[in-house]
Amino acid sequence: MKAILAAGSIALITAGAFAQERYELPAEQAETARMLIDQALESDLAWDIVESLTTEVGPRLGGSEAEARARQWGADLGEELGFDRVVIEEFSMPYWERGDMEITMNAPYTQALYGTALGGSGRSPRLRPISSDIVYFRTVDDLMAAEDGSLEGRIAFVDGEPIVRSITGAGYGPANIRRRVGWQHAERAGADALVVRSVGSDIRRFPHTGMMSSDSAGDWADIPVIAVSNPDADHIRRLHELGEDINFTIRSTAGWRGEVTSGNVVLDIVGRENPEEIVLIGGHLDSWDLGTGAVDDGAGVAITVAAAELIRRLPQRPRRTIRVVMFGAEEVGLLGARAYAAQHAAEVPNHVLATESDFGAGRIWQFVSNVNEDANPVIDAIGRELAPLGVLRGGSNVPGGGPDIIPLAFAGVPTVRLNQDGTDYFDLHHTPDDTLDKIDPEQLRQNVAAWAAMVYLAAELDVEFRPTPDAASE
Ligand SMILES: [Zn+2]
CATH class of the missing domain: 3.50.30.30 (Glucose Oxidase; domain 1)
Incomplete structure (x- = not known):
């Protein structure tokens, strides 16, 4: 069936009582996505990033001096890699200390x-x-x-x-x-x-x-x-x-120590055609203070920065802006996520898709989504590109996107999620045992491969993930 469809075309396939459009990726974009996957599977960039964060910064409790060092680390990393825009966006928060x-x-x-x-x-x-x-x-x-x-x-x-x-x-x-x-x-x-x-x-x-x-x-x-x-x-x-x-x-x-400054680190790859449209990805920069926050969530920061960096190295920028947010103060109440949604309230309608990596560093096994249903055939086509990585296409109306995405999802931003195998996640979660040695470099590369292909296609394809205003008012 697939072979006889022209690239970029939509055909009708009837399945039982339902008619479902099938979308085929344009050949050039599909080829680029496959190239990104191949590059990611050979790249140690994510490992280098999470090793640097956990070793050079260490534990980084939300609101602490260590979290401030982590922000500077994140901004320096963005500059060094050559992101188009690097901004630390501060907010204030009450600080609790162990x-x-x-x-x-x-x-x-x-x-x-x-x-x-x-x-x-x-x-x-x-x-x-x-x-x-x-x-x-x-x-x-x-x-x-x-x-x-x-x-x-x-x-x-x-x-x-x-x-x-x-x-x-x-x-x-x-x-x-x-x-x-x-x-x-x-x-x-x-x-x-x-x-x-x-x-x-x-x-x-x-x-x-x-x-x-x-x-x-x-x-x-x-x-x-x-x-x-x-x-x-x-x-x-x-x-x-x-x-x-x-x-x-x-x-x-233990107790509260007054109001302090935290912040989010925002790294942008500015879109070539629709720079105002944002595909937001990221992880959280803070960690609990007992371990070094490798699986929660140094891995998420590393996976998403590395995926964006591979896309940045392409000969041209994708159509839309890709924004990597290293959220601050997630563990202590999603404070960075709330601050981001408040500080960017005016441009939230321009966020076309959002998702976070915050469930460790295990192999990605499932791709779920919650977008405008007309866009589901495109999400399915992206999903087919991830299948060789062992990623199954899951539900098309699964709300979520990750903890730091909650305020954006509430404000109507469509979400997807690359679900990781979390079998051992709650062995390590929030313990002194959350350290770099728990990350498998090969599984980390598989994560980056899936993220790079998915994010590139979401930012490049001419598809609306948000409901159209008409559809939303019906
Ligand atoms: Zn986390």
């Missing part, structure tokens, strides 16, 4: 636990240790049912289960509830502190940090809120099932 923490079990015997404060945690009173018996809750729902004042003088411990590993990371959202809102119920019930099982799929003694949610008034925890490793939580569960009284000592100096 400080020091200790957590020890004192009864039924003494044992050090492996824990870390959650983002937004409070400190122990006068920065001194608290020693209290724990009240064990099997699930966060059980803690939510605790009566007001019923945990005075106690430490709440919320168990749960390790996340079940999966390619999509599907178990993360539900497991995350104890991390996000558990503190609000512990505080309401009068607890001295809250300790939760880490939200992770590994059986290492690494705690997983991550941001909590503020309450409906916008307030944060006054009490220490600590996640312990899965094996530590297993241990506490077994002691509880033996009927033992369990006592913890906790000391934390």
Whole structure:
């Protein structure tokens, strides 16, 4: 069928009751996309970028001095590679710092636990240790049912289960509830502190940090809120099932440190025909402070910058502008993403497509989209170019695009996503174990290949991904 269709043509194929137009890429663009794939599969550029970021900058918590160094690193990289425009766009944000923490079990015997404060945690009173018996809750729902004042003088411990590993990371959202809102119920019930099982799929003694949610008034925890490793939580569960009284000592100096400056780094390849139309890609520049943020999300920054750079080296610029955004302060509440959408509100309607790489560095296995349905045949044609890389065409109405794309997607920007194999992502996520050695260079090259071909075609082809104004008003 494909062989008898002229390049660039549209033909009707009927499938059951539905008629679906089939679109064939123009030969020249298809050839360029294949050339980009070949080049990416031979290129170590993404590896060099993520190695440089994780080694020369290191951990880079949103709002920290390290994140400011990362911005300068990102702008220097953009200049060095020869992007057409390189801008640091600052915004201000409240800064939370981890400080020091200790957590020890004192009864039924003494044992050090492996824990870390959650983002937004409070400190122990006068920065001194608290020693209290724990009240064990099997699930966060059980803690939510605790009566007001019923945990005075106690430490709440919320168990749960390790996340079940999966390619999509599907178990993360539900497991995350104890991390996000558990503190609000512990505080309401009068607890001295809250300790939760880490939200992770590994059986290492690494705690997983991550941001909590503020309450409906916008307030944060006054009490220490600590996640312990899965094996530590297993241990506490077994002691509880033996009927033992369990006592913890906790000391934390975590807290808010006032308003600071963060920012996004914006690198543009200016389009040759429609420079005002923007295909936005990127990753987030900040990381949690325990590891060096290699898979979350140094890899995403490296993949998208490297893909854009391969396109920049073509003999001519694509029709549209390709914009790589290194978002700031993602981990601590999508603050860079919100700032970007606010600062660029006037040109949001010119963003024709947006997507982020923020799920590690595993092989891409699926391409999903959420664009004007008339553009689906073109997305399908792009998908066919990715098939030799082992990428399957997934759903055509899957909202998303990545965490930092949420504000743009809400404002009506079409999205696509190159889904990575996240089977081991939540082993490493937000732990001290998120380091460069976890990235497989060959899988990283496969990512860059898929991104380079997809982004080039999205920026080059004459296709509207946004609904036309008429269609939108119907
Ligand atoms: Zn991330």
